[in-house]
Amino acid sequence: MNSALIIIFLTAALALVLGLVARSGKEMTLEQWTVGGRGFGGILVFLLQAGEIYTTFTFLGGSGWAYGKGAQTYYILAYGCLAYILSYWLLPPVWRYARQERIVSQSHFVARKYDSPLLGVLVAAVGVVALIPYLVLQFKGLGIIVSVASYGAISSTAAIWIGAAIITAYVMVSGVRGSAWTSTVKDLMILAVVVFLGIYLPLHYYGGYGDMFRAIDAAKPGFLALKPSGDGGLIWFQSSALLSALGFYMWPHAFGAVFTAKAEHIFRRNAIILPLYQLILLFVFFCGFAAILKTPGLTGPDIDLSLFKLSINTFDPWFVGVIGAAGVLTALVPGSIILVAASTLCANDVLRGLRPETREETVAWTARGLVPIVALVAIFFTLQGGKTIVALLLMGYSFVTQFFPAIVCSLMRNNPLTKAGAFAGIAVGVATVVAVTLSHSTIATLAPFLPKPIQEINVGFLALILNVIVAAIVSAGARAATIASAERA
């Protein structure tokens, strides 16, 4: 056993203990388990809101894309910033309604707003389907980190099983409290590690940022700026950044994190600080860029390894252990938040949506009982292998963004959508994403007659546009039918 492995194990053990202790004598009703009794103050809410930024997605995916795709990785910085602006106006009304109606999940929210349990079931089902790739992504990252940082002593499969067991344990005991507590350790650690690496690696290998970027630009001309057109070009950047910004708070776990707050001004204040906080991403990019000329040759899904490969070539094993430990936390904490969200959706929304007479306690223990099952499903897909981390996330985003029209409209004083309209819109949007993903289409292959710039738009947008059109038409139709039947009566 090397020193790296010892540090990683100690950190994982610490996370487990913190996660279990977080329960702190609270009786775990459904409301405690999923939304922390709506009693979290500014800092815990901030960390849950920021949880999205420091997942393995940014740690490995952000650096991996900087390494493998260059300028495309900048979209991560762009969409977070835009999403926080939206949060200023989006989250307070959501929080207010949720508190008033004692709502514990996103689909619960939609079902209540539209007075349609069936719509709630649809939103819950789509939410779970989108969360699985997100969880897969965390597990995949976990496997990569532990196997590389342990210098191959622990296989990535073994690491995934151990990591999944840890979060399953503390999520079943403490619910979202466990996630919030471990978040604090995670954020402190990742902050320190990423800032250090992002400063040290470019200076150590290139002498400075300017020198590093000039060297990369000389070796790979055009890599550091977006292509004016073509796959992954400017239009891809714009459409992906906007799509992800709209989808950001549509993730069931991000939406659910809103309910944990004890006051609404917390969101407005956090909207100022969160954009600054995500500048840490810059340092993540620097790590990936530094690796380009120093550990060349990683391709395909292996680009996610770039940060660790370079670290191993640079540092002593004990420090690789520290980086690995930080990385493990970036997988465990968001993984646990996702587990809470997915299990709540299955129990509270699918089960209660289909059988409204189910009792509160039954829902509460079903949610906890589902935790290991959700984890097993994610492990299954993780071990199947495949795509890069960012590609997985983009797919999930295409799904959850389909909720955006229905949720935003439901916040308006006069909701322009009816429940039939919202249902049809989401169904069509999701079906489009599925069809496109399974057939590997882009707008270019679907509609070769359209002008070139339109063909380069992120295909998730196509689904969103169809969603809005269908929702509007069906809503108008449903209203006309209601009026007609009212006149007849």
Added chain:
Amino acid sequence: MTSLKWLAALPFIAILGGTAFFNSVEPLVLGLPLILAWLVLWVLLTAAIMAFIFFNDPANAERAESDRR
């Protein structure tokens, strides 16, 4: 407040639209490729704009009062 909140549209315009005009590596700004420097600038400006909106938002003034009570 109603007119101030339109300031929040600026980052959208700058980040989604403006990027097209700053899409190059040279000149480096503080060692960063121009396009990255542009995005970082707007992340900073976004925080400033949101702070400005926050402190001029009557919704937050009400809160300050209720805190005092």
